[in-house]
Amino acid sequence: MKTLPFSEEKLREIIAQYPTPFHLYDEAGIRDTARRLYDAFAWNRGFKEYFAVKALPNPAILKLLGSMDCGTDCATIPELLLSKAAGLTGEDILFSSNDTPGEDFALAHKLGAIINLDDITHIPLLESVCGIPETICCRYNPGSTFTMTNCIMGDLSDTKFGMTKPQLFEAMKLLRDKGAKRFGVHALLVSCSMEQDYYPQLAASLFRLAVELKNETGISLSFIDLSGGIGIPYHPNEAKVDIAAVGRGVQKVYDEILKPAGIELSIYTELGRFMTGPHGYLVSRVLHEKHTYKDYLGLDACAANLMRPAIYGAYHHITVMGKEQQPADHTYDVTGGLCENNDKFAVDRALPKTVPGDLVVIHDTGAHGSSMGYNYNGKLRSAELLLKQDGSVALIRRAETPQDYFATLDCCPEFDLSETETE
Template structure:
């Protein structure tokens, strides 16, 4: 399988005339198609809803597109709640899933009418004292142990090592207490693995949650209104990796639903997801230019982008495919380290990558940065966050976030009377 950019060299050259590199670019057509495929895969469930994980790509223009496609928003912080509110998400359009949650975050989530997903048993008393328990409430479940499917290579962490969620005993007790405190509608949420490349992950997770839901009903009398499978459905960052089939995944969840929930009289439970990476990663790219070359013990190509624009390769050693625009059909007969300009040796987008010969000025397209790309940016070395561009369905483009300027960087200093940075 080859990886093909969702735009052309000619279009990027047109954009670059107005918006200098580096910038993240997003494909509206691809975003809409992904959302529609997801909803089709779960159309068997009357209450199905996707709650896009805002942390993956917190841009209101992209959120508006997803909102138009029927998505709600999963938030994990005060500012993400504010952003969801600004794009018109109302009450149960918002899911609030947080941990070590500050008081003010809980208060705002309650004020907005968001569905609050309690990460810990102790949060019941915290929320009750701050705002009272809302009529609709959710609890995050951590079954402990290890999570495995029959396929290999799809588990990032074992649940027992994760900081998230309640134990089995705690979540049973939690529903009893929440019911006593006046809650009327209940949900359950769990996240057990990251970026899985297997169609089994969601169905196996669903089986665990569905059986737990039946047990909760039997032991507490609480019948869940919704079960949130969270995220974890991954994307193939490497060309030789298989892509998930969302239709097959949805059918696997349906089978578990009909085998476990329906016989227990729970055939009206809504299924929720909160996919960030799956929804946006392949529909975004980081566009940069080759600006320097270096010939020492290895061959280096330096970009005008760096880890401050895309930190996943630097902190995880994550693979992102690279296309040299206009040279897609040339032989990959040159070995390069593709680097940024940070004062850190880990600031490399690729190590020993075979690519076509790269010349200064070439446009470098780094694939699959639509999620956890711009959002993880930072200002180390005084680097400024890049622009974001939307490639619209009609072929036009729109600047949806301008690049930072030095003035932005210095704006939070508290001595503007002494120092002035006007540029």
């Protein structure tokens, strides 16, 4: 049974000030998850979580996580600027990009971020725009030798990310020769894994790589970045990944592989979905009920607010507020208003009898929800709110307006839409 950190009464109080649809994030839940992660890896001196900004790119959330000693994992200039706006600079930022423009490297270097190189051919570009920093990281792709994959990432030999082992070793030697002194290796090999063994298996693979790298090149790694990949239970009957057990599993292979080799290094993670996913909710209202060949509930939200069900067929649990105890004896497709037939939050979903005006809450939208929003059909992205620990609510991103949608037409004065009527 999925639960909510707010009551129907509290939600109606919020809606009286902020109209639906909106994403609502639970500060207490986010803080609790951060504490549990750090407790799980407390055995590792230097452990640090670099929150994947792409999951929830809002400076209020980044600042919240920063207060829990989390850094940020960035891939673009706007994500770097969001981190800076949240007060994060220096090695609190890890810049992990691919097919990277030179100006992105330049800003990352200016902010003092740890730069993670996706390919050996990026070394000359990095050197030309900002020089080789003393601390550097390289992304590793082991190909089909790592067998724990899933349908999101697929066969690692087919993914565009990372270097082969020979390329990685060559890159490390080249970077050392160009002045780098502190080295790290990064790998993201699956997405949304519910396998408790994923991190321990990945860590074991990278720890063995670290030993081989030291023996072959004399380079000792300072850190290994396990990146993200840990999933969350979207379905009500799924168990959470036990992060404490994951931490113990990584510690076990650390002691077995690295300690005998005399290697001591820090563990980094770049979790996004795990950190904030379960603590976000898309709040919407039923606009229409339609009965043709199927029964439909049309919401005031659409795939522009939450794309995952439309592109992945992903499951997101739905609560009809005030009807939690009623039998789920009706079957609906829950849809938005886009001119696309895949604009559906649920297909053949069993719910209580639901009517126009009912409030619905779509669970687990705290990662890759609002961040994947878009403006197809002229749909406008919704507001983001933060439910604070004291029960108050803060607006952390306002809803878009038609004027926002037209703002980039300021290069065409013949299309002056600044005074466009919206009512």
